[in-house]
Amino acid sequence: MNDLLEILEQNSRVSVEDLAKLTGKSKKEIQRAIKDYEKKGVIVKYKTVINKDKIKGEKGVVAIIEVQVTPQKDVGFDMVASRIYKFPEVKGCYLLSGTYDLLLVVEGKDIHTVANFVSEKLAPLSAVKGTVTHFMLKKYKEDGVVLVKEEKGKRLAITY
Amino acid sequence: MIAKHIEQLAPSGIREFFDLVLGMPDVISLGVGEPDFITPWRAREKAITALEEGLTSYTSNKGLFVLRRSISRHLEKKYGLKYDAQDETLITVGVSEGLDLALRAILEPGDKVIVARPHYVAYPALVVINGGKVLSLQTKEEDNFKIKPKELSTLLKQNPKAIILNYPSNPTGVTYSREELKEIWKVLSPKEIIVITDEVYDELTYEGIHCSFASLDKKSRQRTILLNGFSKGYAMTGFRVGYACADKRIISAMTKIHSFSMLCGPVISQIAAAEALLAQKEVKQMRSEYNRRRDFFVKELNRIGLRTQKPQGAFYCFPSLKNFKIKALDFAKGLLMKEKVAVVPGTAFGEGLEYYLRMAYANSLDNLKEAVIRIERFISTL
Numbered sequence: 001m002n003d004l005l006e007i008l009e010q011n012s013r014v015s016v017e018d019l020a021k022l023t024g025k026s027k028k029e030i031q032r033a034i035k036d037y038e039k040k041g042v043i044v045k046y047k048t049v050i051n052k053d054k055i056k057g058e059k060g061v062v063a064i065i066e067v068q069v070t071p072q073k074d075v076g077f078d079m080v081a082s083r084i085y086k087f088p089e090v091k092g093c094y095l096l097s098g099t100y101d102l103l104l105v106v107e108g109k110d111i112h113t114v115a116n117f118v119s120e121k122l123a124p125l126s127a128v129k130g131t132v133t134h135f136m137l138k139k140y141k142e143d144g145v146v147l148v149k150e151e152k153g154k155r156l157a158i159t160y
Numbered sequence: 161m162i163a164k165h166i167e168q169l170a171p172s173g174i175r176e177f178f179d180l181v182l183g184m185p186d187v188i189s190l191g192v193g194e195p196d197f198i199t200p201w202r203a204r205e206k207a208i209t210a211l212e213e214g215l216t217s218y219t220s221n222k223g224l225f226v227l228r229r230s231i232s233r234h235l236e237k238k239y240g241l242k243y244d245a246q247d248e249t250l251i252t253v254g255v256s257e258g259l260d261l262a263l264r265a266i267l268e269p270g271d272k273v274i275v276a277r278p279h280y281v282a283y284p285a286l287v288v289i290n291g292g293k294v295l296s297l298q299t300k301e302e303d304n305f306k307i308k309p310k311e312l313s314t315l316l317k318q319n320p321k322a323i324i325l326n327y328p329s330n331p332t333g334v335t336y337s338r339e340e341l342k343e344i345w346k347v348l349s350p351k352e353i354i355v356i357t358d359e360v361y362d363e364l365t366y367e368g369i370h371c372s373f374a375s376l377d378k379k380s381r382q383r384t385i386l387l388n389g390f391s392k393g394y395a396m397t398g399f400r401v402g403y404a405c406a407d408k409r410i411i412s413a414m415t416k417i418h419s420f421s422m423l424c425g426p427v428i429s430q431i432a433a434a435e436a437l438l439a440q441k442e443v444k445q446m447r448s449e450y451n452r453r454r455d456f457f458v459k460e461l462n463r464i465g466l467r468t469q470k471p472q473g474a475f476y477c478f479p480s481l482k483n484f485k486i487k488a489l490d491f492a493k494g495l496l497m498k499e500k501v502a503v504v505p506g507t508a509f510g511e512g513l514e515y516y517l518r519m520a521y522a523n524s525l526d527n528l529k530e531a532v533i534r535i536e537r538f539i540s541t542l
Contacts, residue, residue, distance in 0.1 A: 003452060018525075021459050022452040158181040158191035158502055160281045160330070 004033055005042070012046040051147045053139065062091075062107050062136040063114045066100040067122070068129040077101060080127040089117045100132070111135065169285055174508050177492060181502045188531045190519040191502040193330065195395040195475070197449075199432070200442040203396065206435035207428050219427050221419040222411075223251025223403070227434040231403050234437055239372040241381070243405040250411050250418065251425045255360045255402040256282060257418070258387040259324070262356050262404065263290040265413040271321040276307050277510035278478070280330045280358070284510075295320055298512055301480060304469060305332040306340065309347045316347065322354040325373060328361040331509045331518035332478040333454075333471020335361075338371040345376050354410075355384045360402070361474040363393025363443055366451045368472065374405070382407050385414075392474070393443055394436040399429040450475050450521065457521040457528050464536040466517075475522040478506070481515040484542050488517050498541070499534035 003023045007014055016034075020027045037043040052058050069080045077095050081102060085093035092105035104122075108114040114133070123131055139147050181191060198204075222228065225245065232245040243249050252258035259282070263273070269291040275283045276297045284294045295315050299305045307325075325344075328335040336344070348355065355373055362370040374384040389402030404414055418424075454471065461468040461479055468479040481491055488505035495501050506516030521528060 003448065006448065007452070014525075018456070018529075021456045022525075024455050155189075155192050155194055155196070156182065157184075157187055157189040158178050158504065159193040160504075160508065 004030065005037070008034075008043070049143050049145050051139070053147075060107055060109060061111055061114055062105065062139075063118075064134045064136065065104040065106055065118065065122070066132040066134075067102040067104060068100045068131070069102060069127045070129060071101075072127065080125070083125060083127070084122065087117070087121060089114075089121075100130075165288060165291070169288060174489065174505055177489060177496075177505065180493070181496060184496065184500065184502075187496070187500045187502050188523070188527050188534070189502040190521070190523065190531055191504045192520050192522060194397040194522065195392060195446065196522045196524065197395040197446050199396050199399070200394065200436060200439035202439050202442075203394070203432040203436040207399075207432040210428055210431045215427060215431065217427060219251075219424045219430060221424055222246075222249070222415055223425055224427070224430045224434065227251055227430045228403075230434050230437045231405075235372070235386075235405065239370075239375045241372055241375050241386075241405070243386075244408070247408045248405055248411050250404045250415050251430060252387075252389075252402040252404055252418065253422060253425050254391060254400045255358055255387045255389040257422065258389070258402045258404040258414075259283070259356065259358065260286055260290070261414040261417050262385045262387065262406075262410075263287060263292065263322075264417050265410060266322060266354055267292045268321075272318055274312070274315055274320050274323040276325070278305065278329075278331050278506065278513055278516070279324075279510055280326055281508060283324050283326075292321070296510070298510075301469070301516075305329070305334045305478065306336065307344060309343045312344065313347045316351050316353070319351075320353060322356055323348065324356045324358065326358040328365055328370075328471070328473025329476075330361065330474055331476050331504070331506070333474045333476045335365055335368070335370065335473040337368050338376070341371055341373055341376060345373070345380055349379060349383075353383070355380070357384055357386055359386065359388045361392050362388060364447055364450060364475060365473040366447070366454060370473070385410055390433045390436055393446075394433070394439065395446060396429075396433065396436060399426075399432055401425060401429045401433040453521045453523075453525060453528060456525065457519075457532070460528075460532045461519070461535075464532060465539060466535070476518050476520050479517050479519060481517065484539070486542060487514045489514075492517065495535065495538050499538045501531050501534050501538075 007022060016027050016030050019030045052060060071077050072079050081093060084090060089106050089108060090104050091107050094103045096103050106114055118131055118133055122128060141147060228245040228249040232243050232249055235241040235243055263286055267290045270293060272293045272295050273287045274295045274297055276299055287294050295318060297307060297315055299307055357373045374381040374386050385404060385406040387404050390396040458468050458470050458477055465483060466479040467483060468477050471477050481488060488507055492503050492505045504518040506513030
């Protein structure tokens with residue numbers, strides 16, 4: 001990855017002006033490069049990592065669901081995956097190697113909402129052979145960001 | 161009661177200013193001489209495991225062989241240098257001890273050592289502590305604070321025993337290309353002079369490729385004491401691991417002193433350092449980050465009127481105050497009191513530097529941005 005993408009991956013809010021100063025390019029060049037990346041789908045989206053545990057009254061649950069499915073002729077897993085990832089409850093959907101096929105990240109208001117989603121929407125799909133649901137208890141790190149507060153070493157304010 | 165040459169060591173004129181900084185909360189400090197990154201996790205993890213395994217004994221005087229061998233291979237890969245891990249490599253407690261040992265090993269009372277100004281604070285002091293005399297070589301802003309071979313050759317008439325070369329430099333961030341080093345070597349080589357190189361910032365070179373002095377030719381290798389360490393490039397200041405590489409006779413003499421005065425470097429730190437050499441990806445990431453900050457910060461300082469040359473290495477820049485007719489210590493005190501930004505006055509790095517400041521950009525981009533705003537505001541009141 002180049003400098004520009006490295007900076008944006010860490011912090012997408014750095015201004016075009018600062019990006020220009022940090023990379024030694026002109027503002028125009030930066031704007032053009034960003035547009036180009038967006039067009040090509042290299043930059044997919046700008047999002048904010050929020051630690052929902054810290055929001056008062058925000059009581060959601062996250063479940064990781066392992067799904068075993070039957071692949072279909074000619075389209076393999078893609079068709080059934082698309083049938084599943086279109087549910088708004090599904091925040092993430094990955095095809096994996098190993099003992100199950102799809103891994104889903106599902107968010108819901110409470111355990112019942114997720115349970116209902118699994119029993120009423122996901123499990124009844126004809127291609128779905130079985131599911132195992134894990135409820136998330138605590139988030140330590142997300143998107144490369146550590147969410148729990150870590151003690152940071154203190155440097156002396158002035159040294160040679 | 162105290163030895164005369166120690167008592168006469170000039171106490172740092174800016175000690176008082178340092179105390180002022182240390183006593184003030186919530187300062188944005190551009191005065192820190194160490195990375196703002198934490199040691200790469202794999203090195204820390206290795207240290208933790210070593211503690212769990214109970215690896216807490218002395219090591220051999222020269223240091224853990226695995227570390228020496230890794231260093232030897234690293235230097236060969238990076239600079240084409242061949243130092244025998246057994247006889248030509250010594251693990252020291254930081255570059256500081258390495259320099260002390262080098263000077264102790266080679267200096268007789270009254271021997272002269274060339275130190276280029278601006279210099280890292282410890283150089284002249286260590287020369288004096290070890291009974292030597294400092295020959296100062298003033299470099300100038302208009303020469304990019306680089307040693308001019310012609311001026312160097314004038315000093316050589318006084319038959320110095322050694323010269324200390326530090327590049328990339330603390331405090332200026334200046335470094336030398338292979339061609340420039342060759343010019344310096346051309347002047348030095350006819351003389352029986354030992355070249356002590358402090359290359360602790362070698363990993364933090366942003367323009368060109370770092371050239372190790374010993375790699376110039378066979379003779380330069382024989383006459384160089386190469387000092388380096390893990391503090392800066394690997395963000396391991398607190399681990400205190402450095403190393404010295406040189407001809408067998410020199411390393412043997414240095415080891416003799418080290419075995420009596422230090423015994424060996426701390427074992428856990430040595431284990432962590434050996435692992436750190438494998439963290440080249442993290443080193444590269446840190447270097448890219450410093451490089452971006454350098455671009456940003458130097459541009460901003462010049463924009464607000466602080467004349468600053470673009471440094472090629474380390475994480476310092478050395479702006480001039482000559483446009484403002486205010487001395488560095490007054491500027492630094494004013495900036496600290498009014499805007500809570502700490503910088504180091506140039507006078508810390510030798511005489512004749514009253515109109516310069518050392519600013520370290522080993523700080524977050526947000527802090528650097530805020531510092532620029534505050535410095536600009538302070539300058540407008542001058």
